[in-house]
Amino acid sequence: MGPYLRIFSLALLLSSLLACSPHFHPVTRGNLHDLVLALPDDPATLDWNKATDGNSFEVITNLMQGLTRFDRDQRVVPGDADHWSSDSTATVFLFHIRPSARWSDGTPVLASHYRDSFLRLLAPSTASPYAYYLFDIQNAQCYASGQCPDSAVGVKVLGPRTLQVTLSHPMRSFPSLLTNAITDPVRLDLIRADPDHWSDPGRLVGNGPFSLLSWHHDAYLELVRRLPDSSVPPRISRIVFLVIPEPVTQLTLFEQHRLDIEGIPSFYIGKYKNSPLLQRIPQLSTIYYSMNINRAPFDNVHVRRAFAMAVDRVRLEKIFLSALPSLSSFIPRGLPGYDPDAAYPYDPEGARRELAAGGFPQGRGFPKVTLVFPEGTQSRIMASYMQQNFKDVLGVSISLRSMEWKAYLAGLDSHTPAFYQSGWIADYPDAMTFLSLMRSGSGNNRTGWSDPAFDRLLDRAMQANDSEKAVLYDEAQKILLRRGVVAIPLSQGVTNLLVPPDIKGYWHNAMGMDNLSDVRKIPRG
Secondary structure (H helix, E strand, O other), X not given: OOHHXXXXXXXXXXXXXXXXXXXXXXXXXXXXXXXXXXXXOOOOOOOOOOOOOHHHHHHHHHHOOOOEEEOOOOOEEEOOEEEEEEOOOOOEEEEEEOOOOEOOOOOEOOHHHHHHHHHHHHOOOOOOOXXXXXXXXXXXXXXXXXXXXXXXXXXXXXXXXXXXXXXOOOOOOHHHHOOOHHHOOOOHHXXXXXXXXXXXXXXXXXXXXXXXXXXXXXXXEEEEEOOOOOOOOOOOXXXXXXXXXXXXXXXXXXXXXOOOOEEOOHHHHHXXXXXOOEEEEEOOEEEEEEEOXXXXXXXOHHHHHHHHHOXXXXXXXXXXXXXXXXXXXOOOOOOOOOOOOOOOOOOHHHHHHHHHHOOOHHHOOOOOEEEEEEOOHHHHHHHHHHHHXXXXXXXXXXXXXXXXXXXXXXXXHHOOOOEEEEEEEXXXXXXXXXXXXXOOOOOOOOOOOOXXXXXXXXXXXXXXXXXXXXXXXXXHHHHHHHHHOOEEEEEOOEEEEEOOOOEEOOEEOOOOOEEOOOOEEOOOO
């Protein structure tokens, strides 16, 4: 039996098992008040100050709201802040919270709740991988490193609904950073009263359009609309996220009308390429492999360079039927600083020379290396191809290991593998969201690599105009990809969605954000 037939048979088996499971939610697409979607895995956490993964944010962004948000055209628009302003230098910002902003328990949303969130995100005790995200704020990095008190951080409450943020440098785009759910407000009173369970169903108090009704781990989550909806026709009143790891199973359930909207894995796009339901949205994202310089053999730059030169991206794109565009830049297409020549090109002879320079001519004596990646058919297809690619070009054998999503994330922090799959989608439409991953001190830089010249370029870019930024970004990523060689960019994501015509008000943007709060379902004719 061929591999795709085998996958499809497995999908049908899983579908029948899910239908019989006591934890499988019984809703169908026929209910006009419910929106039923799939997640590939459980959220790793619903603590927005600590979340880093897409599954968590997909749920959190419907439970919470920040000071600002993006609309479908990626413009920054009001969230909890109905307006904001800055001084002439773009270093001091005032955010004014609308009087109607309320938590789900009826408590007003206050400026102090945002200050508490910013400081909690930065606090060393929180250990958030995203702490660096607010380092543009005056003395934020100093506080995050434990070298100054929280009172020194440039976040002040000027009134119940007025928040002042002072930056360490001019940054007119700062409001766009606050669209990220990690900066949403927190209720320290509730967190301190129940530190282990405050984000559980029935206990999580949010300020977004929905509340968390239930969470059956590894099965489904239910969200219900917070306030009565008086709009005509009414918007959906409940969202059900079914946890379904296998994408082909998701497609089967969509075709059985048990999912409302469905993403198509890139290796399966051929079947639906002419479907009127298909929407294709290029992502501002990068899929790449990371190498840990603190673990052999990737402590040797010649080995890292050999692996980087051994990647045939053209062939990889063909395997995915051009549905997953190849990428030779750490900064994806669509952002200033994108450079198709930033990474080492495919060069088999050069790769073999570098491997020999690293002490492993023709792969002889090469140690055991395991490529670690999260569970999923797309990741496994990519890893299997890369395994063969390195064998053919370098003469080395690498093992493959897939891990369940939460275990994979935990492993990156507790014992970072030598060689592992990574991916990032933009938090805001600027290359800094990618490059800052790899700067010294970033909680998301697990490679062990640090370069002061790289950091200085990012510092300069923060204060540069748009045309200067593009040059500085490109210089920085070439240091990363040519001198550091700790990341191998492979592909840029594309979101392929099946959206039926009875779904209205839904959109998905290039940063992976779904608009669900305005969705309406109309009766099918």
